[in-house]
Amino acid sequence: MLKCSHIVCRVNNIADTVRDYELLGFSMEWGSISAKAHNALLWFEQGPHIEFCQMPKRFSYFAFPFGLIYGKAAGRRLRHWAGPGEGWRDLALEIQREFDSEPLSAENNHQELQLIKEAVNKLGISTSRIIRGKRVRPDGVTVQFSLFAPDDVGLPFVTTPILPRPQPKITHPNGATGIEWVRIGVTEELSHHLAKLIPQDQWLKAEPAEQNGVIEVRLSGLNEHLAINLLHGAVFSSTHDEK
Known part of the structure; x- marks a missing residue:
């Protein structure tokens, strides 16, 4: 759905x-x-x-x-x-x-x-x-x-999906090609509601937490380190960070 x-x-x-x-x-x-x-x-x-x-x-x-x-x-x-x-x-x-x-x-x-x-x-x-x-x-x-x-x-x-839908040929100089997954924290109180709203999704990785919300976004294809001081509070991970 x-x-x-x-x-x-x-x-x-x-x-x-x-x-x-x-x-x-x-x-x-x-x-x-x-x-x-x-x-x-x-x-x-x-x-x-x-x-x-x-x-x-x-x-x-x-x-x-x-x-x-x-x-x-x-x-x-x-x-x-x-x-x-x-x-x-x-x-x-x-x-x-x-x-x-x-x-x-x-x-x-x-x-x-x-x-x-x-x-x-x-x-x-x-x-x-x-x-x-x-x-x-x-x-x-x-x-x-x-x-x-x-x-x-x-x-x-x-x-709803945006209309007109963007169909760009996107190239990021840093090599990023997409979002691999989105890690989200879910409290016990809301876990059953989230499961009803979206039973499964290829991008969302839910885990028990004391607060609800996005924790981290995993990027694929990234070929360079992202300076934390330029991210404006966003938290990313990538395979490049593991090298």
Whole structure:
């Protein structure tokens, strides 16, 4: 039903983050025009990607009205995203399809997500209402998506595939080719809910922990060491680190 979509990393300054990751040998994509952007993306040709978000503290002030419109779970999630500190902040799941064909429209995606939400609610997991979003890429293309969030911020939120879907030929100078796995901590309290939400996934490696959340992301193909002081709180591992 669902698969790992992307990992969210909160940063204090998106321009500094893009600069530093490019210094580390990654090809970065601005979420919108760089002068106005609050996010940037690290894509791979296959599998999950990483979204870096600059979420100013003032965004937390919108949590209450946001919750009134989309449900308390949405306000709680926004407050969580806007919290202090840098590093892994959230995990997103998206619709799993038998065939990787592009859906006809964002509206079809939205309707399919509504069915997913109803199924998740029937599993005993309360969620926000569905939130529609969009942004304009630097090339002028409007990207559309929809998402909903479980009540507990320790559980991943669920999103539609981005439309239009990016189909880039990605080359990272540092050799990175993709995400091998995402290590996540899960408390005993939420372990059964996570198992209901996503019974199995080729990228997610869950382990018992005192706190819920992403612990580490394993990269494949990396041919050089990543300087920790340039990672903005993200924690990576690779086979290169083991040499």
